[in-house]
Amino acid sequence: MSTLPLDARFKLSYPGFCLDVDLQLPCQGVTALFGHSGAGKTTLLRCIAGLETAATGHLRVNGQIWQDNNTFVPTHRRALGYVFQEASLLPHLSARENLAFAIKRATQPVTEADRMDTIDLLGIAPLLDRSPGQLSGGERQRVTIARALLSKPGLLLMDEPLASVDQPLKQEILPYLENLKTTLDIPIIYVSHSAEEVARLADTLVAMENGRIVASGPLNDTLTRLDFPIKLGEEVGSVIEATVTERDPQWQLAKATFDGGELWFRDSGYDVGSQVRVRVFARDISLSLQHHSDTSIVNSLPAVVEEISTEQHPGLALVKLRVGNTPLVARLTHRSAHHLELAPGKPIWAQIKSVAIIQ
Numbered sequence: 298m299s300t301l302p303l304d305a306r307f308k309l310s311y312p313g314f315c316l317d318v319d320l321q322l323p324c325q326g327v328t329a330l331f332g333h334s335g336a337g338k339t340t341l342l343r344c345i346a347g348l349e350t351a352a353t354g355h356l357r358v359n360g361q362i363w364q365d366n367n368t369f370v371p372t373h374r375r376a377l378g379y380v381f382q383e384a385s386l387l388p389h390l391s392a393r394e395n396l397a398f399a400i401k402r403a404t405q406p407v408t409e410a411d412r413m414d415t416i417d418l419l420g421i422a423p424l425l426d427r428s429p430g431q432l433s434g435g436e437r438q439r440v441t442i443a444r445a446l447l448s449k450p451g452l453l454l455m456d457e458p459l460a461s462v463d464q465p466l467k468q469e470i471l472p473y474l475e476n477l478k479t480t481l482d483i484p485i486i487y488v489s490h491s492a493e494e495v496a497r498l499a500d501t502l503v504a505m506e507n508g509r510i511v512a513s514g515p516l517n518d519t520l521t522r523l524d525f526p527i528k529l530g531e532e533v534g535s536v537i538e539a540t541v542t543e544r545d546p547q548w549q550l551a552k553a554t555f556d557g558g559e560l561w562f563r564d565s566g567y568d569v570g571s572q573v574r575v576r577v578f579a580r581d582i583s584l585s586l587q588h589h590s591d592t593s594i595v596n597s598l599p600a601v602v603e604e605i606s607t608e609q610h611p612g613l614a615l616v617k618l619r620v621g622n623t624p625l626v627a628r629l630t631h632r633s634a635h636h637l638e639l640a641p642g643k644p645i646w647a648q649i650k651s652v653a654i655i656q
């Protein structure tokens with residue numbers, strides 16, 4: 298596998314829309330293309346897949362040139378898997394036969410062990426003899442993802458794979474996608490306009506508006522930018538990567554340690570030593586000048602104020618904090634910010650309710 302970044306520059310015009318991007322993406326992990334409807338996410342993904350033949354530009358993936366002034370590798374010769382919003386299985390074949398179809402066309406030989414690993418990864422062993430019509434939407438999508446993986450791609454493109462499933466099904470599939478992310482060693486580009494999916498899956502965030510990249514970088518650094526151009530409303534917050542270091546079976550709580558401190562939150566059955574990603578909304582952080590122990594809020598982290606901005610409502614402030622090396626954002630009223638005399642550089646305690654922490 299190449300260690301070179303994926304390099305993508307494209308220009309493409311449609312009536313009323315112009316795509317103009319210049320991107321370098323890591324060769325590992327999940328990159329989320331995030332933005333409102335019509336921002337150009339699917340168009341960019343299609344350019345990478347070679348489906349937008351009118352696009353001009355340059356594309357290098359895993360060290361290979363797929364497009365430049367002299368080259369245009371057709372889609373079927375690009376080692377990529379593409380998962381669409383709607384599962385796209387061949388309806389007259391069983392799930393097993395759909396997988397076999399992909400294996401026959403794979404860019405490299407697929408061993409029986411590869412096949413079994415992929416079936417396990419997506420949890421589809423009990424579904425293999427059913428036809429697509431006998432599967433639920435979530436099951437169909439899992440088989441579709443398995444099929445894409447069995448084509449042995451060097452790059453996996455996923456275009457809102459959860460857009461057409463309802464919330465309970467989304468919660469059923471997300472853990473499989475989280476699994477994929479830790480198991481696969483190929484880059485995944487994942488289109489979404491859901492902040493929840495981005496928070497759970499992305500390592501790198503690329504925000505798009507009007508056909509352009511308006512912010513990009515490591516997930517938490519980008520999400521916590523006070524000038525992050527896509528308004529997230531109640532979902533403004535931070536994503537913290539931590540290691541589970543203790544469990545309290547009496548109270549069903551787990552403690553995770555991260556670069557900045559420790560957090561207690563509800564225990565969902567973690568193993569000590571496992572990695573966990575938690576999400577903290579800005580509205581769930583309160584600030585205090587002192588450390589308090591006479592409070593129900595157990596998580597109290599020493600932080601430094603970095604920046605303060607005004608939210609859409611003039612009475613509300615967003616405060617960017619740094620806890621160790623981890624950026625956090627807190628939402629409070631300007632009156633409270635004034636009362637605490639918050640200013641860049643000021644030491645402060647960030648208090649986070651355990652019940653507000655989402656895994």
Ligand SMILES: Nc1ncnc2c1ncn2[C@@H]1O[C@H](COP(=O)(O)OP(=O)(O)OP(=O)(O)O)[C@@H](O)[C@H]1O
Pocket residue numbers: 311312313314332333334335336337338339340341490
């Ligand atoms: N083949 C086409 N012909 C003309 N206009 C197009 C074509 N494909 C896309 N567009 C336009 O390009 C713009 C970007 O569309 P695109 O589907 O890439 O957005 P998106 O960010 O993926 O949106 P969504 O989240 O709704 O899927 C839209 O204004 C769309 O109408």
